[in-house]
Amino acid sequence: MKLRKFTVLSLAATMAMGMFTGCASTQTAQTGNVETANQTQTADKKEEPKAQENVTLKVSTWDLAANPGITSSVKAFEEQNPNIKVEIIDIASADYTQKLSVMLNGGSELDAFWIKDADTTKSLFDKGQIADLKAYIEKDSIDLEAYNGLANNFTMPSGEIVGLPARTDYYVLYYNKDIFDAAGVSYPSNDMTWEEFEETAKKITTGEGADKKYGALIHTWQACVANWGVQDGKHTIMDTDYTFLKPYYEMVLRMQNDDKTIMDYATLKTGNIHYSSPFLTGNVGMMPMGSWFMTTIISKIQAGESSVNWGVATLPHANDVEAGYTVGSATPLVMNAATDKQDATWEFIKFMTGEECTKLYAEAGAIPGRSNQEALQAIANLEGMPEGVLEALAVKNISFDRPMADKVAEVNGMMGEEHSMIMLGEASVDEGLATMAERSKEIQGK
Structure with a gap:
């Protein structure tokens, strides 16, 4: 996928959902085909201009x-x-x-x-x-x-x-200020790496059972793993070699199975838990999600349905990816x-x-x-x-999560199926990614 430049004219270098502007002047609206500004005139006399049709x-x-x-x-x-x-x-x-x-x-x-x-x-x-x-x-x-x-x-x-x-919408990092404050940990910066994200989740995870506060939430969409692999703009989900996703699957599985810093995939799926619920109820410290969620948080707070004390930062990035790179559509x-x-x-x-x-x-x-x-x-x-949302939204580059290409919807659906197998432990990371590659080639006829 080609790199999509989205440069803001100041600040850190454009997200946000969730937009439309009109031109200063409008053209005459007619039914039918495009008409020229000067209507055809007869040689003898000008035609009277027609009234605009409703x-x-x-x-x-x-x-x-x-x-x-x-x-x-x-x-x-x-x-x-x-x-x-x-x-x-x-x-x-x-x-x-x-x-x-x-x-x-x-x-x-x-x-x-x-x-x-x-x-x-x-x-x-x-x-x-x-x-x-x-x-x-x-x-x-x-x-x-x-x-x-x-x-x-x-x-x-x-x-x-x-x-x-x-x-346009793109991924940012939402965080719960109260959870960070209780743990005595600094809020996420706009230059956080995925390694720091994983380590920070350990520091702010507390409690057990119903009282547990998770360090992070990774939603069940395959995009919430695959997107971090395409964030640099060098790969797309239309690749037929998905080994570039391995570090991110390994990270998420460590957080789920070893560190217990995120809610496990099976619980989220079987409980049909929407990503908004754990965050709005104050049960997770960090959550990578689209910019569209900002207005939802505000509306829920204003309606008295949530009291989450939230903040937003730029999406974390890999060590070899520049800060301010994100994924969206x-x-x-x-x-x-x-x-x-x-x-x-x-x-x-x-x-x-x-x-x-x-x-x-x-x-x-x-x-x-x-x-x-x-x-x-x-x-x-x-x-x-x-506070700080302006700087968080001032990203430098947006890579598209799904490029415009033949069979992209089919490939995306296939990846979702194999994603479930990996997250449920029914296939190893290597096995799941190898199956993704084989099925992608079949779908694309390669």
Whole structure:
């Protein structure tokens, strides 16, 4: 996977969830194909300009209530484009990708949609369900560099541009200040290594049974091991040799089986324990997780459902990886290839991924695709954000957890299966990684 540069213009060198900005001017919204600014005129007389048609766009997203930046951005778009109304189709997060596929396969009237799992973008495009935006982008001179390299992930090998990044999220390290204070241990720095993470977990683990405070939590997703292997940008999950993951599996298994500093995988899986619960109840000292979790913590505290005294630091890194390198993804907004309202849909996409919405998303606690120092500062200024969050979010590089490639979803699913075998002790690290390699080759036809 190629290295994705995400450089913030000050501080330590951009995360944060969880974004969309409008351009200063909008184009005339029409149904049908792109029209030129100057309409064709007859030789005898000018045609009277046509009134803007009223258009209603249908757009799908997930968990709308948890993403207030979308609501405020849509409202701003409608105010600036009074002839265009936006109907949001809200789908539960757990069902979104499957229901979106069913809708598109069934000839849905969707005009645009956010893609939850970015690794499905290419397959949707290959099925003819996503429109190429390149002509619109060139026509309106959209500067793709404003997306800090994230837009490159949605450019096909053949040159089509299939979406623009609305927001981004990346992994950071959450920690419980009270647990650190009780143990007399300094809070994690923005230059913590994975070795220091493992050692620190030993120092802050206390108690037994129901009263135990774990030094850390590693969630059950295979990404919560594999991501640390792709953090340097030299590998991806599409490799067919997974020995680069061995140090991270060995670390997590030591923490689980020997040191007992993390909750064991079997307990988390069989109990269907969501990562948020142990952290919000104050039972874990550290947890690597996505930036999207910040607003959840704030909302739970404000609702009186948690009293966790939390902080956030930059994701730990390997000894040979520079501090400020992390792993994440981008959420693209795309156009349904079947829409008959292309121009109006483009105006919506352009606005929602433009500068104005960058501010609106940041003010809602989400990291926009066009993230910059001003956006990160707006996030840091949110009520309930801990001290130091601005520096923690100012990362230097984001490697994508799942690159846009053929069969990536299948490979990711396979890795999850083999991950379970390793974590449950049903296969050694070497055996599990060897099986991953064999199955990856089969899936990719190599």
